[in-house]
Amino acid sequence: MLGTSCRGQGDTGGGRRGALMYRGGEIDRQVSDTWTPPGRLTATGAPVDRETAGYTEVNGLWVPTGALRDDDDVARGRRSHPRGIGYRLDALTRARILAGRHPDWVLSGWSAADVWGLPWFCDDADTCAVAPVTPRLARDAADCTVRRRTPALAGVATVAVDPLCPSLRITPPVLTVIHCLQSVWRGDHRWDVPGGTGLSDRGLRAVQTVDALCTLFGVAPAALQEACRDQFRAAVLRRILAVADQGTDSPMETVMRLKVSGILRTLVDRGALADLPDLTAQLVVHADGTTSDPVHTGITGAGRIVARLDLGMGSLRLGLQYDGSGHLMKEQRDRDSRVTAELANLDWHTLRLTFGHLTDDGLLWKTVTDGIRLCLSRL
Structure with a gap:
């Protein structure tokens, strides 16, 4: 059963994280050759600092009214969130707000996955970033979860794909997969899952994560074994990938x-x-x-x-x-x-x-x- 812990590049403890290598470059290049930007990047307007038609004021900032989530969805996400946080704004809008406030930060994890076009899991997840600050978990809906920009992370090329927010930079595909998988495995992000699959709850979430991101990027799960091996315990990753599939639409x-x-x-x-x-x-x-x-x-x-x-x-x-x-x-x-x-x-x-x-x-x-x-x- 998938149920043991792992150490990853973003863990908050000590160790040799700065020496770890990023091995996802070749897959990242392959994805960049075939990836099509999701229409929602332009369908949802960027936040503005003045009253505008079709926008609603939230905490002193005007955001597209369409970025406000349904109350039932917010409540459902709050119930499953490990720290009881419910997000009224969708993940893309929160990412754009953070990029506007900290243009030198890099959106990562679920925030990056959302910008890449992942339709699942992201709106209830913390806003995630890599930054030259002390790591922390989001304390409330206005905060974000930050991992320290280690030398290894600083050496990974970032990507700018949002035409409405040029300052928004995100992690490349494989590093996005790694950070999302680490988040699920540590319990930093959760959602309700049914039983009876033969996996633990977090094991099922990990497989759902790999399925969804491999389908999004057109990557075979087996290719992630080598690409992720320095950031996720190999034996655990092997068990996850053995039951994952890139042909899963939900x-x-x-x-x-x-x-x-x-x-x-x-x-x-x-x-x-x-x-x-x-x-x-x-x-x-x-x-x-x-x-x-x-x-x-x-x-x-x-x-x-x-x-x-x-x-x-x-x-x-x-x-x-x-x-x-x-x-x-x-x-x-x-x-x-x-x-x-x-x-x-x-x-x-x-x-x-x-x-x-x-x-x-x-x-x-x-x-x-x-x-x-x-x-x-x-x-």
Whole structure:
């Protein structure tokens, strides 16, 4: 089980941190060649110091009204935050405010991840920076979590990607992954996670973090073993990366993959399955019935795409889709219905799972095993 501690470059204790090497440069260069700035960098205006239409005053500064978070989301984040802090402003706006006040600081961790385009976890996390000051954890929503700018950190090239805030500089991709992972492992950032995956809560959060950032950057988790080895305990990192996947579109898809993988292993152990079926994230099904795995192989296949399955078992022709709240919208429901029907006509059986399935292990077991039984009967 993922549950032991690690030492990282940003830890507050003594040691040889200044001598540690940053090994993520090659991956950073690869990401820079393919990364597209998220539209939200220009969709959300930067804070200003005077009254402006569409802006709201917060602590003497005018911020875009759209940067104010829903009260329920703020309360939910406060409940899971390790120090009970709830953030009314989104992570991007807080990062821009900090960059305006301290243009020589570098936004890191969850703040950097948010600017890079990570859609999960960031708004409830502390504003994070690397600076030539004493390290500290944020004390309230107006404060920030700071790690000391060691010689090793000072030698890592930073990035400026925000067109509305030129002073905002962030850590490069691999260092952002390292800092986010360290934050989760130390317990500096938490969010609610369901049980039943076979991992500890922080182990699951660590896998969700790696899944989300690898998907964002288009990086295979295995590549992080060498890139992060001087900043995170190798044995722990190896266990995290062994169950991570770059083809995961949401944190709950990570949960679904881990739980379904556990069900498959149990079925093999019990003799209900002779071998573990292939289980592929983002498996593509084409109109001619063929499949391809562009995320993991880089091969896109040919012909019209019918569906990109959140999880697919090609040998059983069984697909699993996680339907979050976005699937409740009429347009999405109509599209889901068309895709499910077309898959059925290609002899694919599709299981559409919801949050209720992933928080009720008995329901999930019955749903998945019944689906496997049906698919086996068709072979």
